[in-house]
Amino acid sequence: MHDPLSRCSWCNLSDRDRQWLLFETESWSVFLADEQDYIGRCMLVCKRHCAALSDLTTQEWTDLKQAVDRIEVCLKTALHADLCNWSCLMNSFYKSDPPVPHLHLHVRPRCKQPVLLNGSAYPDAEFAHHYDPKKKSVLREEDRMALFKHLKAHLPL
Amino acid sequence: MHDPLSRCSWCNLSDRDRQWLLFETESWSVFLADEQDYIGRCMLVCKRHCAALSDLTTQEWTDLKQAVDRIEVCLKTALHADLCNWSCLMNSFYKSDPPVPHLHLHVRPRCKQPVLLNGSAYPDAEFAHHYDPKKKSVLREEDRMALFKHLKAHLPL
Numbered sequence: 001m002h003d004p005l006s007r008c009s010w011c012n013l014s015d016r017d018r019q020w021l022l023f024e025t026e027s028w029s030v031f032l033a034d035e036q037d038y039i040g041r042c043m044l045v046c047k048r049h050c051a052a053l054s055d056l057t058t059q060e061w062t063d064l065k066q067a068v069d070r071i072e073v074c075l076k077t078a079l080h081a082d083l084c085n086w087s088c089l090m091n092s093f094y095k096s097d098p099p100v101p102h103l104h105l106h107v108r109p110r111c112k113q114p115v116l117l118n119g120s121a122y123p124d125a126e127f128a129h130h131y132d133p134k135k136k137s138v139l140r141e142e143d144r145m146a147l148f149k150h151l152k153a154h155l156p157l
Numbered sequence: 158m159h160d161p162l163s164r165c166s167w168c169n170l171s172d173r174d175r176q177w178l179l180f181e182t183e184s185w186s187v188f189l190a191d192e193q194d195y196i197g198r199c200m201l202v203c204k205r206h207c208a209a210l211s212d213l214t215t216q217e218w219t220d221l222k223q224a225v226d227r228i229e230v231c232l233k234t235a236l237h238a239d240l241c242n243w244s245c246l247m248n249s250f251y252k253s254d255p256p257v258p259h260l261h262l263h264v265r266p267r268c269k270q271p272v273l274l275n276g277s278a279y280p281d282a283e284f285a286h287h288y289d290p291k292k293k294s295v296l297r298e299e300d301r302m303a304l305f306k307h308l309k310a311h312l313p314l
Contacts, residue, residue, distance in 0.1 A: 051240075052229060052240065052241065053222075053225050053226075053229060053241075053243060054225060054226040054229040054230060056222070058219075058222070061218075061219075061222045062218075062219070065213070065215070065218045068210050068211060069210075069211040072209060072210060072211040073211060082251060082256075083208075083209065083247050083248070083250075083251060083258065084209065084210075085244070085245075085246045085247070085248065086210060086243075086244065086245040086246070087242070087243065087244040087245075087246075088242075088243040088244075089242045089243070089244075089287065089288075090240050090242070091240070091242065091267065091284075091285050091286055091287055091288075092285065093240075094239060094240060094267070094269070094284065094285040095285045099239075101240065110248065110251070112251070127248075127251065128248050128249065128251040128252045129248055130246065130248055130290040131246075131248075133287040133290065
């Protein structure tokens with residue numbers, strides 16, 4: 001038998017992924033997302049290999065609220081986000097057979113005013129509308145570290 | 158001063174909305190959604206006028222898990238959903254000035270095999286991909302009550 005967890009890249013995050021870790025709780029790791037379609041997009045990854053929200057333990061669910069509160073307050077403070085778009089989708093895992101889903105959530109801050117970062121302005125052209133799921137990353141690579149440090153500096157205690 | 162809650166249609170759900178109530182918990186009402194872009198799509202509406210996940214109380218968050226578990230198990234049992242797509246977006250409220258957001262979550266069951274209902278087959282053409290946010294309702298109106306009853310019959314206790 002092949003161990004499915006050994007095939008799960010979310011159970012085996014690389015150092016490259018981990019360099020963008022904003023904070024962690026007992027059960028969750030919160031990263032600045034690779035795909036910056038909306039500036040400040042983050043991912044909350046369950047530390048345990050778990051397939052669905054309904055599979056979370058009470059402790060993991062309670063702990064998720066702490067992570068949600070902390071990153072939502074951070075995005076509202078640091079980027080003046082008016083709201084946050086939350087999603088937990090898991091679709092891509094089901095392209096494999098058998099699927100090896102690993103629970104994670106996406107959060108996209110949505111900002112009426114352009115985000116100002118490192119001298120660049122990033123407007124949200126779809127504000128007040130559904131995020132564009134096909135939108136490509138808009139963040140200039142030279143601004144990624146500035147964004148990461150800016151968010152780190154605005155994480156509530 | 159105009160009371161913002163009197164302008165909130167989510168605080169004042171009509172009898173027409175309420176006829177599709179699947180179940181409720183202390184803090185949440187769970188409805189079959191009007192928009193059946195994916196068969197079995199439901200909405201979880203916070204009973205309190207509340208703007209964001211980070212504004213939920215501990216009790217409301219704990220109670221949300223019960224609602225999530227119940228509807229996710231129901232959708233997997235009744236429709237053979239392989240997974241559920243969860244989202245909490247709130248974008249449309251921000252078309253108004255001032256916005257009067259009322260917290261709710263969407264859940265779209267995603268099914269590899271077509272859902273069979275009342276003699277009709279409903280395939281999920283985007284399975285393993287992001288739901289199409291512009292997709293129109295696909296449910297035949299004559300199948301809506303059958304779907305509602307089918308879900309009610311599969312709600313876990």
